[in-house]
Amino acid sequence: QVELQESGPGLVKPSETLSLTCTVSGNPITSYYWSWIRQPPGKGLEWIAYMYYSATTKYSPSLKSRVTISVDTSKNQLSLQLSSVTAADTAVYYCARYDRRSFDYWGQGILVTVSS
Amino acid sequence: QSALTQPASVSGSPGQSITISCTGTSSDIGAYNYVSWYYQHPAKAPQLLIYDVSKRPSAVSDRFSGSKSGNMASLTISGLQAEDEADYYCSSYTTSSSWVFGGGTKLTVL
Numbered sequence: 001q002v003e004l005q006e007s008g009p010g011l012v013k014p015s016e017t018l019s020l021t022c023t024v025s026g027n028p029i030t031s032y033y034w035s036w037i038r039q040p041p042g043k044g045l046e047w048i049a050y051m052y053y054s055a056t057t058k059y060s061p062s063l064k065s066r067v068t069i070s071v072d073t074s075k076n077q078l079s080l081q082l083s084s085v086t087a088a089d090t091a092v093y094y095c096a097r098y099d100r101r102s103f104d105y106w107g108q109g110i111l112v113t114v115s116s
Numbered sequence: 117q118s119a120l121t122q123p124a125s126v127s128g129s130p131g132q133s134i135t136i137s138c139t140g141t142s143s144d145i146g147a148y149n150y151v152s153w154y155y156q157h158p159a160k161a162p163q164l165l166i167y168d169v170s171k172r173p174s175a176v177s178d179r180f181s182g183s184k185s186g187n188m189a190s191l192t193i194s195g196l197q198a199e200d201e202a203d204y205y206c207s208s209y210t211t212s213s214s215w216v217f218g219g220g221t222k223l224t225v226l
Contacts, residue, residue: 035215037217043219043220044119044205044217044218044220045162045205045207045217046217047207047215047216047217050215058213058214060214061212061214094161094162100167100168100171101150101152101167101168101209102152102164102167102207103152103154103162103164103207104164104173106161106162106163107161108160108161109161
């Protein structure tokens, strides 16, 4: 069974960089594409980016200038960095497996609040 | 890339059928047959219901069905059950090689 678990700081200061990790179990991270998706409190879902371990990467046009995602195959982990954060970046951040042109397995999500 | 347009809420009684619409453009829904649907219970992660417009993962009930016409996709739930009460989101691949979600629809089972 595929399981994804997000981890990282729950509070980030404005203008700093948000850094999250997603640990994947039950599936080699080299076998699929992986994605980050976020959801501001009380709002809808927003796709952030996806990548394949061999460096194929796509970013949301609206976040592209601030986002970096990467994969650590030795740890079976996916990472997200979002720079210059503001209150508008406060959200639950999910990692998800991308397969058959959809997101079929999701982590439980992690709430990240941007506040001083 | 603008979000896809969904009704904010729909409702139905147990046993009835309801349809949730998802309107996009020729750059997303109209461009590919890569529409997916997700449901989300409060404080839970989204779960995949439909992919490639109308295909269901093996664990998903056949009460859920999807379709598409032009720039609009639809999700139909038949035989409505109390546990179907949730938020529903559509999503589409776009000509910008990105993904866009709808704003979500809250389904209330009366």
